Amino acid sequence: MRYVPVSGEQREAMLRAVGAKSIEQLFQDIPSAVRLKRPLDLEKGMSEIDLARSLRELAEANKPATGFMNFAGAGVYDHYIPSVVDHILRKPEFFTAYTPYQSEASQGTLQAIWEFQSMICELTGMEVANASMYDGATAFVEAALMACRCTKRSRIVVAGSVHPEWAEVLYTYSRSGLFSMDVVGAEGGKLDVDQVREQLDAGVAALLVADPNFFGVFEDVCALGKAAHGVGAMLVCASNPILLSVTKTPGDAGADIVVGEGQPLGNPMSFGGPGLGFFACREKHLRQLPGRLVGKTVDAEGKTAYTLTLSTREQHIRRERATSNICSNHALNALAAGAYLSAVGSAGLTGIARACIAKAHYLRSRLIGTKRFSAPFDDAFGYEFALAYDGDAEELHSRLLDKGILAGVVIEQWQGPELMLFAVTEKRTKEEMDMFVAEVIEIAEAMEKAEQTEDTETTEAVEQ
Amino acid sequence: MSSEMSNHPRPPCSVGPQKSIFGLGTPGSSCVAVPEIDVPDIDLDALLGESRREGPPVLPHVTEVEVMRHYSHLAQMNFGVDSGFYPLGSCTMKYNPRINEDAARLEGFSGLHPYQPEKTVQGALRLMVELSEALAEISGLPGVTLQPAAGAHGELTALMCFRAAHEAAGDPRKKVILPDTAHGTNPATVAMGGWDVVTVPSNDQGLVDLDALKAVLDTDVAAFMLTNPNTLGLFDPQIQEITEAVHAVGAFAYCDGANLNAVLGKSRPGDQGFDALHINLHKTFSTPHGGGGPGAGPVCVSGDLAHYLPSPLPVRVADGEFSTLQLGTSVGRVRSFFGNFGVLVKAYAYIKALGAEGLEEVSEQAVLSANYLKEQLKEVFDLPYDRTCMHEFVLSGTRFKAEGVRTLDIAKRLLDYGFHSPTVYFPSIVDEAIMIEPTETESVSTLDGFVEAMRAIADEAVRDPDIVRSAPHTTPVRRLDEVRAARDPHLRWSPTQ
Numbered sequence: 008m009r010y011v012p013v014s015g016e017q018r019e020a021m022l023r024a025v026g027a028k029s030i031e032q033l034f035q036d037i038p039s040a041v042r043l044k045r046p047l048d049l050e051k052g053m054s055e056i057d058l059a060r061s062l063r064e065l066a067e068a069n070k071p072a073t074g075f076m077n078f079a080g081a082g083v084y085d086h087y088i089p090s091v092v093d094h095i096l097r098k099p100e101f102f103t104a105y106t107p108y109q110s111e112a113s114q115g116t117l118q119a120i121w122e123f124q125s126m127i128c129e130l131t132g133m134e135v136a137n138a139s140m141y142d143g144a145t146a147f148v149e150a151a152l153m154a155c156r157c158t159k160r161s162r163i164v165v166a167g168s169v170h171p172e173w174a175e176v177l178y179t180y181s182r183s184g185l186f187s188m189d190v191v192g193a194e195g196g197k198l199d200v201d202q203v204r205e206q207l208d209a210g211v212a213a214l215l216v217a218d219p220n221f222f223g224v225f226e227d228v229c230a231l232g233k234a235a236h237g238v239g240a241m242l243v244c245a246s247n248p249i250l251l252s253v254t255k256t257p258g259d260a261g262a263d264i265v266v267g268e269g270q271p272l273g274n275p276m277s278f279g280g281p282g283l284g285f286f287a288c289r290e291k292h293l294r295q296l297p298g299r300l301v302g303k304t305v306d307a308e309g310k311t312a313y314t315l316t317l318s319t320r321e322q323h324i325r326r327e328r329a330t331s332n333i334c335s336n337h338a339l340n341a342l343a344a345g346a347y348l349s350a351v352g353s354a355g356l357t358g359i360a361r362a363c364i365a366k367a368h369y370l371r372s373r374l375i376g377t378k379r380f381s382a383p384f385d386d387a388f389g390y391e392f393a394l395a396y397d398g399d400a401e402e403l404h405s406r407l408l409d410k411g412i413l414a415g416v417v418i419e420q421w422q423g424p425e426l427m428l429f430a431v432t433e434k435r436t437k438e439e440m441d442m443f444v445a446e447v448i449e450i451a452e453a454m455e456k457a458e459q460t461e462d463t464e465t466t467e468a469v470e471q
Numbered sequence: 472m473s474s475e476m477s478n479h480p481r482p483p484c485s486v487g488p489q490k491s492i493f494g495l496g497t498p499g500s501s502c503v504a505v506p507e508i509d510v511p512d513i514d515l516d517a518l519l520g521e522s523r524r525e526g527p528p529v530l531p532h533v534t535e536v537e538v539m540r541h542y543s544h545l546a547q548m549n550f551g552v553d554s555g556f557y558p559l560g561s562c563t564m565k566y567n568p569r570i571n572e573d574a575a576r577l578e579g580f581s582g583l584h585p586y587q588p589e590k591t592v593q594g595a596l597r598l599m600v601e602l603s604e605a606l607a608e609i610s611g612l613p614g615v616t617l618q619p620a621a622g623a624h625g626e627l628t629a630l631m632c633f634r635a636a637h638e639a640a641g642d643p644r645k646k647v648i649l650p651d652t653a654h655g656t657n658p659a660t661v662a663m664g665g666w667d668v669v670t671v672p673s674n675d676q677g678l679v680d681l682d683a684l685k686a687v688l689d690t691d692v693a694a695f696m697l698t699n700p701n702t703l704g705l706f707d708p709q710i711q712e713i714t715e716a717v718h719a720v721g722a723f724a725y726c727d728g729a730n731l732n733a734v735l736g737k738s739r740p741g742d743q744g745f746d747a748l749h750i751n752l753h754k755t756f757s758t759p760h761g762g763g764g765p766g767a768g769p770v771c772v773s774g775d776l777a778h779y780l781p782s783p784l785p786v787r788v789a790d791g792e793f794s795t796l797q798l799g800t801s802v803g804r805v806r807s808f809f810g811n812f813g814v815l816v817k818a819y820a821y822i823k824a825l826g827a828e829g830l831e832e833v834s835e836q837a838v839l840s841a842n843y844l845k846e847q848l849k850e851v852f853d854l855p856y857d858r859t860c861m862h863e864f865v866l867s868g869t870r871f872k873a874e875g876v877r878t879l880d881i882a883k884r885l886l887d888y889g890f891h892s893p894t895v896y897f898p899s900i901v902d903e904a905i906m907i908e909p910t911e912t913e914s915v916s917t918l919d920g921f922v923e924a925m926r927a928i929a930d931e932a933v934r935d936p937d938i939v940r941s942a943p944h945t946t947p948v949r950r951l952d953e954v955r956a957a958r959d960p961h962l963r964w965s966p967t968q
Contacts, residue, residue: 326659
């Protein structure tokens with residue numbers, strides 16, 4: 008394939024126009040010693056028909072979660088995406104545009120982002136939201152850095168119950184020396200407020216928590232907020248945007264910065280990216296906010312118009328004094344989130360949250376009912392929960408996969424037993440969950456039998 | 472865009488401002504039915520207690536046709552590469568092939584969960600390994616991470632690897648040097664990673680002032696960051712001396728790969744002596760810009776630095792199998808999961824489509840088209856650095872200042888001629904800078920049409936400066952009151968409006 012619309016003849020004419028004898032002459036500034044004097048060692052280009060075939064083959068070498076009865080979550084969720092969302096994303100004026108620096112030619116992107124900001128404010132109960140970050144994990148880090156700027160302190164206390172990859176990313180960034188971090192344990196599946204309070208002092212910039220946390224359990228955000236504020240620290244809360252339609256807003260609960268992974272809002276799982284990070288804060292901290300912001304104003308004729316604003320926080324203006332180095336964000340994913348929230352509306356979103364919660368509670372009690380699973384903790388949860396399997400969890404997971412069931416994610420929990428983390432979205436039906444439970448019973452029995460046979464054989468072998 | 476039209480402004484736009492989506496539709500409407508609950512319902516008040524939300528969120532209430540029309544209307548107020556020529560310097564606004572979009576949407580890619588068992592994601596791992604291998608070959612740097620989500624994220628990732636190497640050698644360092652032509656992300660990245668920024672001026676040819684660089688190089692310098700070709704579109708012929716001088720004090724040479732589109736198959740940053748490079752897949756490898764993102768910023772590093780890259784790394788194991796590798800010496804994760812996988816699929820498809828020969832043609836045509844525009848426009852505008860350029864060049868609009876016409880006015884007036892504006896006022900070392908990057912995907916007639924429009928505007932600037940100063944006239948909205956936007960920030964819709 009070639010996407011160059013210039014013929015050989017035209018190329019010759021262009022060379023004459025610039026007064027060059029050859030293409031080579033245009034590259035004369037590159038010293039010979041650093042010129043590549045051979046073709047790149049890559050395969051030959053492909054025709055579109057061959058490329059389409061090869062891409063399809065590669066895609067078919069995967070077995071996507073969407074083709075399974077999928078209970079995997081752990082940060083990426085398999086929600087239904089209304090058809091309109093992708094049809095909006097496919098509009099080339101959106102996806103082939105650059106960052107909307109030329110407002111007069113970018114009103115579409117700007118208004119869509121302004122509406123997205125408004126929806127995030129509404130969900131989080133905050134006053135200001137930015138145009139998006141890369142993902143939940145990097146939004147979480149940016150929140151820590153922002154809290155350090157706002158409080159002029161440099162110690163971060165992070166909940167041990169947040170997504171382990173988010174904690175890892177936070178640790179990676181902490182090696183800059185700009186902040187230090189301490190993890191406060193959550194052995195019981197959620198934070199103990201007294202234990203958190205012990206970690207807090209006047210040097211702490213922020214307490215970072217997730218609600219619900221990695222195990223799906225709701226934290227006591229109000230009490231955690233009070234504890235943080237008691238030492239002059241900020242509360243950063245990471246939230247699931249679907250659940251925000253039914254839970255007390257982090258804003259009402261006392262959070263100073265609210266972040267999260269926005270993938271559940273109309274973005275496919277796509278192996279974990281691109282989704283988007285959402286980021287919201289109080290107006291009084293506006294000047295410390297990282298990332299782009301769209302504001303509403305008027306044009307020279309007094310007509311309503313939108314523009315990027317308060318850019319003096321950003322890298323292209325403020326350089327090393329910017330609030331962040333972020334430039335490219337996840338605008339198209341934010342467009343998807345805005346389109347999704349518009350498509351489902353308020354009743355739709357609360358209905359989806361309610362359905363997910365009800366289904367997850369049903370599945371959990373059915374699984375516990377098999378007596379093969381036990382609950383490591385019993386606190387209120389949303390649509391994700393952890394259970395301990397009485398046996399080889401990896402083996403069970405693998406056998407269920409053969410039956411077309413992606414049985415959540417097997418996680419290691421500190422020194423404790425392996426846990427299985429299950430997420431249930433509105434896509435799952437009662438019939439599917441009943442089938443899943445029936446398979447669990449059957450497989451667990453088969454595994455038990457196989458184990459007994461093995462034990463007997465081992466015993467016999469020893470006796471012989 | 473027909474070239475016959477381009478020396479005349481186009482007719483005014485028929486699409487005007489659109490009501491906010493919150494003001495459309497009828498309360499209670501939505502596109503999708505609330506999902507049925509086929510299990511025992513749950514009492515949310517009992518479950519959540521005091522943590523129950525006080526009232527439902529106020530979200531748009533629109534039917535499917537209303538949503539579709541709203542966003543169609545918004546799209547019509549936007550200018551993308553598909554709308555016309557987008558000569559935005561430094562941004563590489565090339566055509567985005569449609570098969571790439573289709574590829575990322577194949578269910579075998581878009582439906583993958585990041586924690587699926589490895590045996591069910593062999594195609595995805597293979598894609599990432601092969602993309603890494605291709606980027607290693609293109610860059611001349613063998614270690615590759617696909618995790619960074621954007622160019623600036625890649626910059627930070629590479630600097631973290633430098634820090635790890637210096638610390639491992641018991642030689643931690645505090646400073647990073649940048650030329651005054653650097654993109655804003657460079658100094659912002661340095662600060663975000665906890666280093667001090669040291670800026671060196673460019674020489675009178677717009678290149679690195681080697682003496683000035685050597686004067687600030689010492690054993691507390693962690694790295695020198697350079698965009699090559701630089702932001703004036705010039706390839707620095709002293710590149711070997713530069714990287715050697717940097718290495719001589721034990722520092723690392725970092726290449727900002729924003730301008731990689733100029734040198735594909737011609738010169739590799741690794742061969743130029745760079746230790747690390749980030750690649751903006753949304754620029755050089757045509758994954759779209761998406762109105763600001765998502766992009767992807769893979770980082771390529773030398774063999775010595777490869778074991779510091781963020782983990783996990785997708786790797787090839789025996790018998791055509793693929794897996795992931797955790798490195799004990801890694802700087803750690805820089806984001807969740809595997810990076811912007813959907814973007815990686817598009818870049819992979821692009822490299823597969825073009826192959827070695829096609830990629831080299833990309834750079835040849837990008838450079839030829841830039842020189843073609845430069846030669847014609849330098850008669851009408853000033854060209855401060857008059858030499859063969861690479862994929863972009865920087866003009867100056869200084870001569871029109873006397874008429875009270877600024878570069879910004881010229882940029883806005885181009886919109887009336889149906890072209891997107893170039894990058895303006897960057898790099899800051901050029902007064903009234905106009906930075907033009909045509910890319911390889913524009914036809915001769917489009918380029919000629921652009922030259923005609925620029926000439927027409929230069930003529931207007933003298934003959935009828937008011938029409939340029941008050942441009943644009945044909946866009947959905949006229950020039951904006953930016954001061955009001957910043958002074959009285961109006962950042963969200965609220966029910967009381």
